[in-house]
Amino acid sequence: MDKPTLYSYPGLCGVADNNPFGLKVYAFMRLCNMPFEHKHILDTKNAPRGQLPYLTDGDQDIGDSDAIIAYLIHRYRLALDDGLSEQQRRLDYLLRRTLDDLYWPMSYSRWGDARYWPSFRNLVLAEHPQIAQGDMDAAHDYNQQRYYYQGIGRYQPEQIYERGIADLAAISGLLGDSAFIFGAAARSIDAAVYGFVANIYFYDIPTPLKQFVLACPNLARHCESVHARVR
Known part of the structure; x- marks a missing residue:
C-alpha cells in the first residue's frame, strides 16, 4: 500500500512547515508514528479549495487540517486521542x-x-x-x-x-x-x-x-x- 502524502508549505527556522496548519498535521502524523511522504510545495492549484495543507491517500484528496486529522484517525484507527472524556x-x-x-x-x-x-x-x-x-x-x-x-x-x-x-x-x-x-x-x-x-x-x-x-x-x-x- 502506498503511503499517504502530506503536501504543505516549505519549512523555516527549523520547523517542518512555516504554516501552522500544515505543521499541525505533520506533528500529528509524527506523534502517531505514521509512515508518510511529506512534500513541500507553494503552488496550491491542485489542493482542495486551493489551500494547503492537503493529504492524498490512494484516490482520496483531503483538505483542511482538522478534516485531515479526522480522516486519518478513522482510516488508520489511530489511538492518540483514545480515552479522552x-x-x-x-x-x-x-x-x-x-x-x-x-x-x-x-x-x-x-x-x-x-x-x-x-x-x-x-x-x-x-x-x-x-x-x-x-x-x-x-x-x-x-x-x-x-x-x-x-x-x-x-x-x-x-x-x-x-x-x-x-x-x-x-x-x-x-x-x-x-x-x-x-x-x-x-x-x-x-x-x-x-x-x-x-x-x-x-x-x-x-x-x-x-x-x-x-x-x-x-x-x-x-x-x-x-x-x-x-x-
Missing part, C-alpha cells in the same frame, strides 16, 4: 477554534507589520533561494488584502497583538504545569498547539507574540517537548 473533547474543539483566531495575528506579524515583514521576507529568501523576491512581494500584497477583508487589518497593530496574546494566554492558562494539554500524554491537540506556537517561538523575529511566548515558560517547554518528538 467528552468534556476534554469539547475543550479540544474550543482550543482549535482559539488557534484559528490566533492565526490572524500570527500571520499579520509576518506579512502585515512593516516592522517585521522585512525580517520574515529575508528569512524565507535566505532559506529558500528558489523563491523569488517578486513572489514574496506579491504574497505580501495579497495578504494585506486578506487582512482587510477578514477584518483584522482594520485594527491598529497593538490591538491585533492584544488579541493574539489573549489567545496565547488562554492556552498557557489551560496548560498550567502539565506536560501536555490533557496531562502526561501528548494528544492531537498538542500537535495543534505546537503548530502555532512553534511558528512563533522558533522564529528570530521579536514580535509581541514571540515576546509573550518567551515570558511563558510553560508554552516554551510544551513547544520544545513536542518539537523533540516530531522533528
Whole structure:
C-alpha cells in the first residue's frame, strides 16, 4: 500500500512547515508514528479549495487540517486521542477554534507589520533561494488584502497583538504545569498547539507574540517537548 502524502508549505527556522496548519498535521502524523511522504510545495492549484495543507491517500484528496486529522484517525484507527472524556473533547474543539483566531495575528506579524515583514521576507529568501523576491512581494500584497477583508487589518497593530496574546494566554492558562494539554500524554491537540506556537517561538523575529511566548515558560517547554518528538 502506498503511503499517504502530506503536501504543505516549505519549512523555516527549523520547523517542518512555516504554516501552522500544515505543521499541525505533520506533528500529528509524527506523534502517531505514521509512515508518510511529506512534500513541500507553494503552488496550491491542485489542493482542495486551493489551500494547503492537503493529504492524498490512494484516490482520496483531503483538505483542511482538522478534516485531515479526522480522516486519518478513522482510516488508520489511530489511538492518540483514545480515552479522552467528552468534556476534554469539547475543550479540544474550543482550543482549535482559539488557534484559528490566533492565526490572524500570527500571520499579520509576518506579512502585515512593516516592522517585521522585512525580517520574515529575508528569512524565507535566505532559506529558500528558489523563491523569488517578486513572489514574496506579491504574497505580501495579497495578504494585506486578506487582512482587510477578514477584518483584522482594520485594527491598529497593538490591538491585533492584544488579541493574539489573549489567545496565547488562554492556552498557557489551560496548560498550567502539565506536560501536555490533557496531562502526561501528548494528544492531537498538542500537535495543534505546537503548530502555532512553534511558528512563533522558533522564529528570530521579536514580535509581541514571540515576546509573550518567551515570558511563558510553560508554552516554551510544551513547544520544545513536542518539537523533540516530531522533528
